Amino acid sequence: MKNKILNILALFAVLAFFSSCEDRLALEPEQSLSEDAAFANAAAAESVLLGVYSQAQLIEIFGSQPQIVEDYMSDNTNFVGSFPTLQELNNFSAVAPNVSIQSWWQVHYRAINAANTLIERVPGIDDPALTAERAARIIAEAKFLRAILYFHMVNLWGQPYAFDNGASLGVPLVTEGFTGEITLPARSTVAEVHAQIRQDLVEALPDLPASYANGAQTRGRATQGAANGYLGRLHLYRGEYAEAAQFSAEVLNSPLYALAPDLSFYNQLTSEDVFTIVNSAIDNPRTGAGGWASYHRPASQGGRGDCPFTQDLVDAMGPDDLRLTQLSDLVTDAAGNAGVRMTTKFPDAATNADNAPLMRVAEVMLNRAEALAELNGVNQESLDLVNPIRERAGLSVWTTADFTSGAEFVEAILEERRKELCFEGHRRCDLLRRGKGLRSEGPFVEAAAFGAPRTILPIPQREIDINPNLVQNAGY
Amino acid sequence: LSFYFFKFTLICFTKYLITKSANMKKLLLLSFFLMLGSLAAIAQRSLTGNVTDEKGEPLIGANVVVKGTTTGTLTDVDGNFRLTVSEDAKTLVFTYTGFTTQEVEIGASNVFSVSLAEGVLLEGAVVVGYAEQEKRFTTQAVSTIGSEKFRDWPVMSPQQLLQGQAAGVQMVNSSGLLGANSVIRIRGAASLSAGGNPLFVVDGVPLNDNNMSQTQGAPAGSGLNPLMNINPNDIESMTVLKDAAAVSIYGSRGANGVILITTKKGKKGEKTSINLDMFTGFSDPTNLEQMMNTEQFTDFVNGYQSAQGLPVTDYSSVRGDYFDWPTNVVRTGRQNSANLSIRGGSEKTSFFVAGNFMRESGFTIGNEADSYNGRFNFEHEANRFVTVGANVNVSSVDMNRIGVENNTAAPLTSSYLQLPFVLPRDANGAFVNTGFIQNVIAREALNINRYNTRRFVGNVYATFNLAPGLTFRTDWGADQFGTSEKSRTVDLFTPGGSAYRDLRTDNKWLSTNTLNYTIEKGDHAFNALAGYAYETARFEQVFIAGAGFASDGLPNISSAATPTSTDETGTEWSLESQFIRLNYRLKNKYLIEVNGRRDGSSRFGADNRYGLFGAASLGWIISEEAFMKNQNFFNFLKFTASVGTAGNDRIGNFTSLALYGGGVDADYLGQAGLRPTQVPFPALRWEESRQIDLGLSMIFLNNRMSLDVNLYDKFTYNMLLSNPLPFTTGFASRQENVGEMSNRGIDIDFNVNLINKSDMSWSVGFNAGFLRNELLNLPESAALDPFENPFIPGSAAQRAVVGRTINEFFMVRANGVNPQTGDFEWLDVDGNPTTTYSANDRVYVGSAIPKFVGGVNTNFTYKNFDVNALFNFTYGNMVLIDGLRFTENILSPGFNKSTALLDQWTEVGDEAFVPNLASPTARFFNQPSTLQLQDGSFIRLRNLNIGYTVPQKILGNQEVIRSARIYAMGQNLFLIKAKDFRGPDPEVSANGTNNLVQGESFFALPQARVFTVGVNFGF
Secondary structure: OOOHHHHHHHHHHHHHHHOOOOHHHOOOOOEEHHHHHOOOOHHHHHHHHHHHHHHHHHOOOOOOOOHHHHHHHOOEEEOOOOOHHHHHOOOOOOOOHHHHHHHHHHHHHHHHHHHHHHHHHHOOOOOOOOOHHHHHHHHHHHHHHHHHHHHHHHHOOOOHHHOOOOOOOEEOOOOOOOOOOOOOOEEEEEEHHHHHHHHHHHHHHHOOOOOOOOHHHHOOOHHHHHHHHHHHHHHHHOOOHHHHHHHHHHHHOOOOOOOOOOOOOOOOOOOOOOEOOOOOOOOOOHHHOHHHHHOOHHHHHOOOOOOOOOOHHHHHHHHHHHHOOEEEEEEOOOOOOOOOOEEEEOOOOOOOOOOOOEEEEEHHHHHHHHHHHHHOOOOOOHHHHHHHHHHOOOOOOOOOHHHHHHHHHHHHHHHHHHHHHHHOOOOHHHHOOOOOOOOOOOOOOOOOOOOOOOHOOOHHHHHHHHHHOOOOOOOO | HHHHHHHHHHHHHHHHHHHHHHHHHHHHHHHHHHHHHHHHOOOOOEEEEEEEEEEOOOOOEEEEEEOOOOOEEOOOOOOEEEEEEOOOOEEEEOOOOEEEOOOEEEEOOEEEEEEEEEEEOOOOEEEOOOOOEEEHHOOOOOOEEEEEHHHOOOOOOOOHHHHHOOOOOEEEOOOOOOEEEEEEEOOOOOOOOOOOOOOEEOOEEOOOOOOOOOOOOOOOOEEEEOOOOOOHHHEHHHHHEEHHHHHHHHHHHOOOEEEEEEOOOOOOOOOOEEEEEEEEEEEEOOOOEEEHHHHHHHHHHHHHHHHOOOOOOOOOOOOOOOOOOHHHOOOOEEEEEEEEEEEEEOEEEEEEEEEEEEEEEEOOOOEEEEEEEEEEEEEHHHHHHHHEEEEEEEEEEEOOOOOOOOOOOOOHHHHHOOOOOOOOOOOOOOEEOOOOOOHHHHHHHHOOOEEEEEEEEEEEEEEEEEEEEEEEEEEEEEEEEEEEEEEEHHHHHHHOEEEEEEEEEEHHHEEEEEEEEEEEOOOOEEEEEEEEEEEEEEEEEEEEEEEEOOOOOOOHHHHOOOEEEEEEEEEEEEEEEEEEEEEEEOOEEEEEEEEEEEEEEEEOOHHHHHEEEEEEEEEHHHHHHHHHOOOOEEEEEEEEEEEEEEOOOOOOOOOOOEEEEEEOOOEEEEEEOOEEEEOOOOOOOOOEEEEEEEEEEEEEEOOEEEEEEEEEEEEEEEOEEEEEOOHOOOOOOOEEEEOOEEEEEEEEEEEEEEEEOOOOEEEEEEEEEEEEEEEOOOOOOEEEOOOOOOOEEOOEEEEEEEOOOEEEEEEEEEEEOOOOOOOEEEEEOOOOEEEEOHHEEEEEEEOOOOOEEEEEEEEEEEEEEHHHHHHHHEEEEEEEEHHHHHOOOOOOOOOOOOOHHEEOOOOOOOOOEEEOOOOOHHHOOOOOOOOOEOOOOEEEEEEEEEEOOOOOHHHHOOOOOOEEEEEEEEEEOOOEEEOOOOOOOOOOOOOOOOOOOOEEEOOOOOEEEEEEEEEEEEE
């Protein structure tokens, strides 16, 4: 009997251990690829590149949230929405743990890391389909994206160049892909960040195509025109007007770009678009966070109605400006105020498929006009750049006789710029780079003054907590 | 021959029972001798009678003995007995396992009707991993909650039955929402960021607990309740495995504790009985916030605007409008349930069949659930070698759900924030769109938000008696869980309308094969269990969405103009295990047990795929020692000690790999893209908890009182931690094995039978778990707080800090309004008042982990009445009511405010809640601070139940209704909480089972107060 039991036990033990089978435990993920597979060939690398563009679509980068802040922290819109983290910025009472600001920071670096990894790994791909030209173009697009991401960040978290010639702190510069080794980078100065942006754009220029076979890609992906446009804007922000004028001219000399004849070009991908992040109905709806139209459209159209025009902007535009009459309507805002004005540049609150018009020909023309006015005072070429924009808006053309001084001319160009580019995320930087306060009336004039600490964002507290090398901005 | 056959059967049966329960064996042998004895006795007086429990249910096999003699008998299947005694017999002693012994004088009457009260006796079997053990002899620390502890409870989810019922088990309802998941912690959190829920095992089948829905309804992150499909009426007992000796046999899944759910079974030879239970009830919220009306709101906003020099909003056109949103999204909830069960058995077969229907509507609009549940448990003894059986449960739950609580689509959340002058309907009576703060009344009236689940949980098994004492059992189980979610938003909210459908399945199967060998010889008793198990589950999801419908009358996505999402995912895991248990008992007083398990999991990299877990435990039944024989105080005294390990594998399926994902988050301009989604950590390995437990279990004062005390020290190491990375790496976190944590505590369980008479009984039970949690160690890369302590952030307000708990609130201290200046003041890091709010002034202000939790239950019966009450309590924790940052927001005119803001400082000397509206500090008033952090201690009357059992004489002689009982029950009848507590409920867990964020709420629904009345018939 004992033996029988022992035999059964032994048999069972043998069965149990021999039935153990590694295969059943070796399972593979189905929704993801390993990093090596993602850089196995040219096609996969192209996909990783598109993934960077895809992240740039997100609400935290060019998907509207930082852009609406640029307009309401300054004087273009009133923020009447209920999000405390956004409302804080409107009241200049934001604190370092603000989760909206934290997620912008996070998502920017997420996209930057993908670009960094591409720049590093593409040269190592062994695939005959990856010609030297193709590899260079992929890397150039990644550098372009990295540059505009850093430009966006340094404008949010760093004082403008005009504050102290870029000596104050910008953001940490990370230019290597993350492989597991945790680094704790300190913040580079604004000037250092600018240098990196310029280097990336200049290096990308020769390898970028002028255009793509697909017309939408010519508007929605990195091109020589887009890189020149950003170089022009960068130098304009630095007050380096000769370079600003020159890079802007490179864009305007290209036959690919021309001012659209009327104001119906938004979301159309026309020759007006120098660089636009293109969105579709499947890109944003599932985030639940919304997009451009969710802030700029009223509840009756599926938005939140958070960002009506300020009276100041309505007054500045005047009643006959087509950019007011054709590109806005009277609706009820989130606070229940009826008959307030909101922009219709971004109409689709149902699927948030509106494009992000990051760089338009009109802006490049205004960039060059402003730069030339700074260099040459009242001049005909600047007038020739601004007048078509005014004409398109149904306004009278300017002549040299309208201006008594170069300074007055520059002011007029800036005012025209405000009306042309409102709601596209330019206003805050356009004021600060010229040494102006963000608001000229109301209770926050002092807090919004040029150089005031809360005109730039706090470094997220989470990052300060984890990375002791980070220094918080003054006043937070 | 027949005699031989009888003897053989008896021997076989007896031996079978030895393996099952030595206690039963004793009963049987006793009855055998009693029968012999009764034959031999000289018949002088014949006594008859009936023995029942307090509910009037007959007790089968109760012992009836003449005191001081061996004369006695057992009751039959109807609880009746007939006993012939000598004339000089004076007292009858009635005993029954698990019940208090009762002595009855033999007077003139020859007929006895005896009702036994349930006692605290340490008799009977207790369910442990893969087996049952005699409670007396077990060396494992377990708590058993039998069905009598939750009789008549109108709950949808079995976890709720655990609250306040077992020492060391903290159960927190995350919301008053139907189907909300609850947080269960057994002896504290055993992990930082791996899953924190215990393993639920139903009749040997570990349940799936993947997230099976979009985040809505229940608090984000906590998901739906994995036990929603288990009918509480089917549960015979729930056993909470607590110490290493108990959980280590569940190896890599044991560290969070294990809850074994055993369903009701029939008994062989039991007369078929039918039980019908029906109840109906209603519910309402225990607490609603007071919000401003239109006049208060517009005055407040204008007052603030003019005080601060802001443009003053003109509210003149809306001042006449007012709609009280909160009271209009709340209603009286209803509950109706019918439960029918049939159980019985023949000589070789036993069965339990049950069906349940429950319909419940929550106290907020739009929240409804219907559940249907069927069970068939069955066992058949094919021959003396083979027994086969099955436990099968099929269920479906159909719900109408509401928006997630941190979203303005949730009725109650939105009703608090909605501006009071905003009306749900226009002048023509049509619903209007109220914007971002949604018109939830219209949403619930017009939109579709359905959730349906279908679940099959069951197993089939066969047991082979291979040789005396040796059995082999093979058990094949499955948990097939499918859910379907449908949402359709009408044109009013999204132009053109939108819809999505989310189908998920989580299908598991497993095979468990065990050999069990038991031998008892003289002073020695030995049991060995060896097993092999394989378990695998596949999770799949199909998600489709569309927008743009021609009409609201088209509910399905095929009518959508734009398909906005088509998504399919699938993932799998598998676990292969060998396990063993060796148990030896000497002289029925010295006990030793060893458990071991080797798990191989697909979740870990090839290098660390296998993990070994084990435990050893000792027991000493002191009351069996000779030196204890002369005392009368202790009826039973046992000391146990155990040490061992268990693990945690809840980290997702492919956590150690560097991954790139595609899909709509990576595409651009219509072309497929890829993006980095996960950072590699190839060294990832098992998280382990080592636990030491010392226990003392005693019964004393004539079996009237029992006390169980367990001391434990649980040390968790190689913790699976989602270690936050600087965002500059491009990633938010990665899974690593870092850090060490300690949970030490005492579990106390005390029960007393205060009164124990045939027509009156009163018992009281008390349990409490004292816990001290401390994070011991984090990696060097961890962030340092201003005091140089490494920490891991959990939420914006709390963190796990070395030297403190893992749920330590780190916040700016609010100091209130300065009566002199009218400014709001905070305390700076040194404790000095300041009018500047700064995150640099954050300090540690308390932990979300209670110092102790527990419950008090009491059961009182008088004649046919019975009263049960259960209180549960929590002490010494802080809770963050984060929604107050919205409702107590001074500056925003965009949403309504709490009436608490009306208490404003206006002149020097005012002791006010709200600062002078002109003060610059007013803007910062609602920034995160201890203003929102509150004492979470409470004691709550969780249940009060009054029942009346209709006496047999009223039922008369009819043969149809065997028993009848009516009952009334109240849940959450009252709550004692901290003075000045602001918020819906101190019982909160907005982040569900996330161990790093506990005790925070964001507009959580308060608990429901529920009243039910019911009837119960036995046929």
